[in-house]
Amino acid sequence: MPIAQTNTRVALGLExxxxxxxxxxxxxxxxAVHAKGEIPGVxxxxxxxxxxxxxxxxxxxxxxxxxxxxxxxxxxxxxGADTAAMMAELYGRVGGTCRGKGGSMHIADFSxxxxxxxxxxxxxxxxxxxxxxAAILLGDGRISACFFGDxxxxxxxxxxxxxxxxxxxxxxxxxxEDNGFAAFTRPTETTGGPGAAxxxxxxxxxxxxxxxxxxxxxxxAASEAIARCRRGEGPAFLYAPTYRIDGHTIADRTPYxxxxxxxxxxxxxxxxxxxxxxxDRGVEAAAMAQLFTDADAEMARAIAFARTSPVPEPxxxxxxxxxxxxxx
Amino acid sequence: xxxxTLIAATQQGLAEEMRRDPRVWxxxxxxxxxxxxxxxxxxxxxxxxxxxxSTPISEAMIMSAGLGAALAGTRPVLEMRIAxxxxxxxxxxxxxxxxxxxxxxGQARAPMVIRMPHGVARFSAAQHSQSLEAWLVHIxxxxxxxxxxxxxxxxxxxxxxxxxxxxxxxxxxxIWATTGAVxxxxxxxxxxxxxxxxxxxxxxxxxxxxxxxxxxxAAAKANSEGISTEVIDLRSLWPWDRQAVFDSVARTGxxxxxxxxxxxxxxxxxxSATISEELGLPVLRxxxxxxxxxxxxxxxxxxxxTADKILATLRQSVxxxxxxV
Numbered sequence: 001m002p003i004a005q006t007n008t009r010v011a012l013g014l015e016x017x018x019x020x021x022x023x024x025x026x027x028x029x030x031x032a033v034h035a036k037g038e039i040p041g042v043x044x045x046x047x048x049x050x051x052x053x054x055x056x057x058x059x060x061x062x063x064x065x066x067x068x069x070x071x072x073x074x075x076x077x078x079x080g081a082d083t084a085a086m087m088a089e090l091y092g093r094v095g096g097t098c099r100g101k102g103g104s105m106h107i108a109d110f111s112x113x114x115x116x117x118x119x120x121x122x123x124x125x126x127x128x129x130x131x132x133x134a135a136i137l138l139g140d141g142r143i144s145a146c147f148f149g150d151x152x153x154x155x156x157x158x159x160x161x162x163x164x165x166x167x168x169x170x171x172x173x174x175x176x177e178d179n180g181f182a183a184f185t186r187p188t189e190t191t192g193g194p195g196a197a198x199x200x201x202x203x204x205x206x207x208x209x210x211x212x213x214x215x216x217x218x219x220x221a222a223s224e225a226i227a228r229c230r231r232g233e234g235p236a237f238l239y240a241p242t243y244r245i246d247g248h249t250i251a252d253r254t255p256y257x258x259x260x261x262x263x264x265x266x267x268x269x270x271x272x273x274x275x276x277x278x279x280d281r282g283v284e285a286a287a288m289a290q291l292f293t294d295a296d297a298e299m300a301r302a303i304a305f306a307r308t309s310p311v312p313e314p315x316x317x318x319x320x321x322x323x324x325x326x327x328x
Numbered sequence: 329x330x331x332x333t334l335i336a337a338t339q340q341g342l343a344e345e346m347r348r349d350p351r352v353w354x355x356x357x358x359x360x361x362x363x364x365x366x367x368x369x370x371x372x373x374x375x376x377x378x379x380x381x382s383t384p385i386s387e388a389m390i391m392s393a394g395l396g397a398a399l400a401g402t403r404p405v406l407e408m409r410i411a412x413x414x415x416x417x418x419x420x421x422x423x424x425x426x427x428x429x430x431x432x433x434g435q436a437r438a439p440m441v442i443r444m445p446h447g448v449a450r451f452s453a454a455q456h457s458q459s460l461e462a463w464l465v466h467i468x469x470x471x472x473x474x475x476x477x478x479x480x481x482x483x484x485x486x487x488x489x490x491x492x493x494x495x496x497x498x499x500x501x502x503i504w505a506t507t508g509a510v511x512x513x514x515x516x517x518x519x520x521x522x523x524x525x526x527x528x529x530x531x532x533x534x535x536x537x538x539x540x541x542x543x544x545x546a547a548a549k550a551n552s553e554g555i556s557t558e559v560i561d562l563r564s565l566w567p568w569d570r571q572a573v574f575d576s577v578a579r580t581g582x583x584x585x586x587x588x589x590x591x592x593x594x595x596x597x598x599x600s601a602t603i604s605e606e607l608g609l610p611v612l613r614x615x616x617x618x619x620x621x622x623x624x625x626x627x628x629x630x631x632x633x634t635a636d637k638i639l640a641t642l643r644q645s646v647x648x649x650x651x652x653v
Contacts, residue, residue, distance in 0.1 A: 065400060067396070096433070097432075097433065097435075098431060098432050098433030098435070099433035099434065100433070101430060101431055101432070101433045102431040102432060102433060106431040106432060108432040108433075108435065108436065109435075110399075110432070110435045110436055111435075115396070115399050115400075115436075116428065116432060116436075118424075119423070120419060120423050120424070123392075123419070123420075123423065123424060125392070126388065126389050126391070126392020126393050126395065126396060126420060126424075127392055127393075127395055127396035127399065127424070128396060129389065129392070129393045129396060130392060130393035130394060130395055130396020130397040130398070130399070130400065130404075131396040131397065131399060131400040132396075133381075133393055133396070133397050134396065134397040134398075134399075134400035134401055134402040135400060136378065137351075137353060137378055137379070137397070137402055138351070138400075138401055138402065140401075142400070144396075144400075156388055157388050157389065157392065157420075160384070160386035160388050160389035161389055161392075161393075163384060163386070164383070164384065164386060164389045164393060167384065168381075319434070320429055320430050320433065320434035321429070321430055321468050321469055322429070322468075322469050322470070322471060322493040322494075323491065323492055323493050324471045324491065324493055324519045324520055324566075324567050325471065325520060325566055325567025326567070327468065
């Protein structure tokens with residue numbers, strides 16, 4: 001490979017790694033302060049799945065839109081959300097992305113096109129589809145990407161949304177992040193037929209299947225899919241199997257799987273894999289270690305910000321409901 | 329002034345807004361063919377396929393794609409065909425549309441109009457005849473409008489499109505073809521303002537949508553019996569014009585609420601409770617029995633709120649409270 005190309009590849013790899021390490025560091029930090037009782041609500045962690053948001057969002061522009069899931073910290077960070085505001089949201093503080101009104105499941109940052117995490121499985125699909133339809137109407141050249149899990153493919157909006165995007169040839173990238181579990185249940189128990197990718201193909205949507213733990217592979221496939229969308233060739237579908245290292249929620253002790261299974265899957269950690277791939281390309285260990293150090297320092301600052309951010313006033317509970325009519 | 333049907337007035341309001349603002353567009357089943365009731369006739373020809381979008385029968389996607397498009401800078405008008413079919417999109421309406429502004433801390437707006445022709449019409453039976461306004465008013469984040477006249481149909485459609493809130497437009501299918509005077513020129517309703525459809529002094533009759541003409545018929549009969557009835561057309565169910573209702577009831581000393589929906593836990597119960605809390609007066613309600621809407625005309629009549637049923641309740645109201653406050 002020519003040197004210039006190699007350098008580009010290394011630069012991309014380091015960028016992907018940086019995003020993935022920041023996601024991991026954010027969630028590990030959040031888990032730690034949750035254990036201390038500093039975060040009131042529930043957390044759905046995406047540890048082990050970081051390559052998917054990192055690889056997809058690296059191909060998107062700031063103005064493009066994404067819709068996310070209840071397990072959405074990674075998508076927000078990869079799209080460019082501020083981790084201090086995100087952490088403050090987990091704390092339920094005024095400095096949070098949603099001023100403490102949403103919490104982990106509703107993090108959104110419209111300034112970077114992040115149209116919201118979503119507490120309803122499959123709830124983001126139509127939002128991403130509609131955002132793509134608006135982009136066509138406004139002619140602003142934006143595309144949208146929609147993240148959802150393996151559980152969403154059994155919901156009606158999956159069929160409705162994919163069909164809709166196909167018939168209007170909307171610029172939307174569907175990303176099925178199959179982490180092996182729909183809450184406590186394996187998709188093999190609940191999904192008939194050959195699965196998500198074949199369902200997308202059956203609707204005539206170009207479909208890419210990649211190892212969701214290989215950040216380079218995710219990025220490459222996503223970039224090709226995104227290019228299709230930008231060229232006006234309609235929707236694309238990316239199926240990226242990965243593995244949810246943690247439970248469904250932070251409280252889930254995962255009695256439905258063996259410790260041996262988790263041990264084996266940990267050996268396939270996407271961050272470790274990318275580290276190795278970059279080391280093989282001659283990237284110095286110190287350069288990569290610095291990313292971890294930087295991320296940990298960023299999250300320490302995020303926690304410090306969250307802890308000192310004011311708690312909302314009771315009156316804030318009554319604001320931003322709607323313009324017409326005061327809350328009774 | 330021009331005399332026109334409610335449906336034509338609504339059409340005029342929508343067309344004017346679409347001409348004024350290129351971000352306004354409409355989506356729903358069969359819109360390019362003029363809509364199921366002809367309420368989009370000529371729109372496809374004028375505005376084209378990108379702004380008059382005929383959709384699959386995918387109610388959940390009509391609602392959530394409409395939301396996504398609203399969040400991304402457009403102002404969609406969603407056609408649900410009939411109110412009953414909105415139930416296929418209830419998650420999208422209740423969990424997403426109504427809540428995005430609040431749960432995202434005010435950074436989002438969902439400027440969308442959700443059109444729902446509702447109520448009993450043409451012997452359509454249990455799944456095509458419901459009045460579900462109480463469900464909708466119950467959801468924080470939604471505006472719920474229910475015009476009963478041609479002028480209001482136009483003015484409220486225009487106000488709904490200009491609102492940054494998600495607005496439910498309950499359209500009275502049974503009286504769509506009736507006519508009324510519509511002022512010429514720009515008319516935009518003030519959301520939340522009731523209208524005194526007929527002044528009176530003995531009893532206040534609060535109603536809305538398709539029940540307004542029935543209430544007026546009942547009031548005419550009551551007046552001929554010496555019961556002077558003030559009919560308030562609420563027009564907007566959320567927010568609703570408490571002051572107009574309180575003022576009227578304070579004058580008459582009596583209140584009756586009439587609506588086509590099932591009486592149990594209907595929106596009349598909220599009005600009744602509010603009057604009771606504020607003025608300490610008993611309120612009588614007229615509404616449907618708690619049954620699905622039946623098909624056979626003889627059975628449907630049991631469900632319907634008629635002028636005679638309202639009249640009987642007006643008489644009861646007067647008998648209950650002979651002395652005014």
